[in-house]
Amino acid sequence: MHLPSDAVCPGIAIDVQVADSRTADARVADARRADLDATGARVPGAGQDRPLLDAARLADLLATARTGYRLTVLPEVDSTNAALARAARADTTTMVAATAELEEMARRWRAADGPRGQVLVAERQSAGRGRLDRSWESRVGAGLTVSLLVRLTVETALLGWLPMVVGTSLVSTVRRVTGVPAVLKWPNDLLVDGAKLAGILVELVPVPASAPSVVIGFGLNVHAERDELPQRSTSLRLCGAHPAVLDRTALLAELLADLAGALTRWERDPRTARADYLAVCSTIGRQVRVELPGGQSHLGTATDVDAEGRLVVDGRAFSAGDVIHLR
Numbered sequence: 001m002h003l004p005s006d007a008v009c010p011g012i013a014i015d016v017q018v019a020d021s022r023t024a025d026a027r028v029a030d031a032r033r034a035d036l037d038a039t040g041a042r043v044p045g046a047g048q049d050r051p052l053l054d055a056a057r058l059a060d061l062l063a064t065a066r067t068g069y070r071l072t073v074l075p076e077v078d079s080t081n082a083a084l085a086r087a088a089r090a091d092t093t094t095m096v097a098a099t100a101e102l103e104e105m106a107r108r109w110r111a112a113d114g115p116r117g118q119v120l121v122a123e124r125q126s127a128g129r130g131r132l133d134r135s136w137e138s139r140v141g142a143g144l145t146v147s148l149l150v151r152l153t154v155e156t157a158l159l160g161w162l163p164m165v166v167g168t169s170l171v172s173t174v175r176r177v178t179g180v181p182a183v184l185k186w187p188n189d190l191l192v193d194g195a196k197l198a199g200i201l202v203e204l205v206p207v208p209a210s211a212p213s214v215v216i217g218f219g220l221n222v223h224a225e226r227d228e229l230p231q232r233s234t235s236l237r238l239c240g241a242h243p244a245v246l247d248r249t250a251l252l253a254e255l256l257a258d259l260a261g262a263l264t265r266w267e268r269d270p271r272t273a274r275a276d277y278l279a280v281c282s283t284i285g286r287q288v289r290v291e292l293p294g295g296q297s298h299l300g301t302a303t304d305v306d307a308e309g310r311l312v313v314d315g316r317a318f319s320a321g322d323v324i325h326l327r
Contacts, residue, residue: 050141054249061253067260068116077122080147081217088205088213117150142224147217160309163188163202164277169262178241183282186311195234287326
């Protein structure tokens with residue numbers, strides 16, 4: 001289903017669901033037990049003073065955004081991106097957990113009066129994937145792991161800009177809500193003083209006899225301590241954000257509402273994306289190394305992002321690769 005960009009959409013509906021007969025609290029307790037080390041001791045920082053997402057309050061906070069998205073909150077899932085991709089394809093045979101939820105999302109997505117978008121939030125993600133197929137896990141309460149399934153009205157040729165539109169929106173929200181001076185490294189890693197704060201993964205999901213669906217996933221480090229993070233990573237807490245703005249429920253509502261608005265504006269006028277992105281991209285003007293598939297690399301100065309969203313380094317345009325900022 002395609003809605004016109006100026007359509008008035010209903011408020012967000014919410015489903016707080018569990019994958020089996022146990023309560024959500026029991027499922028989360030299991031997830032938190034996964035944050036124990038081999039001796040049974042809790043990993044430092046895991047689950048400490050980190051309230052669970054308040055799904056009902058999140059729905060109330062999002063209702064005024066009128067995005068037309070449907071929200072599902074789960075205690076645990078293998079990967080929010082993978083789960084939504086399965087829902088888009090109506091593939092219920094490979095679900096690792098929460099089969100009933102996936103089937104319901106798939107049914108709604110195929111319905112003629114289905115939602116404009118489906119949001120899936122998980123307290124814990126056991127098999128998350130990032131760019132370049134990097135794997136990672138999330139701990140309960142440490143951050144936000146979120147995916148959004150949408151159908152967009154922009155031309156397919158412009159979809160290369162989508163990860164950067166998402167990144168621009170997240171940077172804007174983080175700056176506005178928390179005061180943390182986040183920037184983007186091409187194409188869409190959120191950095192603070194060179195350390196990674198958040199990552200984004202956008203995937204196109206071909207669906208037979210239907211317009212392509214797109215899954216937008218992001219993970220944001222909120223409460224994580226240094227010993228819980230990979231090297232060269234950070235969190236909002238470590239960046240000095242005031243505790244009052246680290247309420248994950250309120251923060252997620254702001255992120256999703258702003259993202260919905262950013263996607264609508266982009267659909268209306270895709271030409272605005274480039275200027276907005278360049279204003280927050282710290283890669284431009286930097287000496288960089290672009291690490292390419294196959295072990296090759298290219299050194300040079302990043303000078304621009306072209307109309308297709310490719311990074312231009314000394315006149316050569318790159319559509320993919322791992323960019324390293326050089327000092």
